[in-house]
Amino acid sequence: MTYPAAVITVSDRSAAGERADSAGPVATSELVRAGFSCDDPIVVPDGADSVERALWAVLAGGARLVVTTGGTGVGPRDETPEGTSRVIGREVPGIAEELRRIGASDTPGGMLSRGLAGVAEPVPGVTAGALIVNLPGSPKAVASGMPVILSVARHVIDQLTGGDHA
Secondary structure: OOOEEEEEEEOHHHHOOOOOOOOHHHHHHHHHHOOOEEOOOEEEOOOHHHHHHHHHHHHHOOOOEEEEEOOOOOOOOOOHHHHHHOOOOEEOHHHHHHHHHHHHHHOHHHHHOOOOEEEEOOEOOOEOOEEEEEEOOOHHHHHHHHHHHHHHHHHHHHHHOOOOOO
8 A cells, every 4th residue: 555655854944945955855765665655845944833834734635654854953943843742642752762773873963863753643534643753854864764764654554544463
């Protein structure tokens, strides 16, 4: 089955057209290669409110897997986890922990990611439920993190629809 996915890039500079989005296309490419349907990344400015709005929009559009890139650090405008926490109903900390472990093995700065992973529960008539994962904004971090996400994504989506444990 082909599930719809979405990528949201969170970056003030990319949203303002000052810098090309280099991380979002990496995530999109990996999703398509893994058999998900995925449009080009959506680019939004940093901040919890813009992240929350973008997440609800792609969920309402049917996305079953949402990957965000950027805004997971400790900078003043890095609020992707805060916006994500408003949308997810249950965290899946093992995914975020593994992403941080892999990130820290690549570079010490990987320990600074505050990214979340969790599920947005189905909202009858609005959304079907989805896995949402925050990745850092570097293309290298996205390339390292996508295999982790893809290793469990279909299983999580199946579980959200009442599927049995494989």
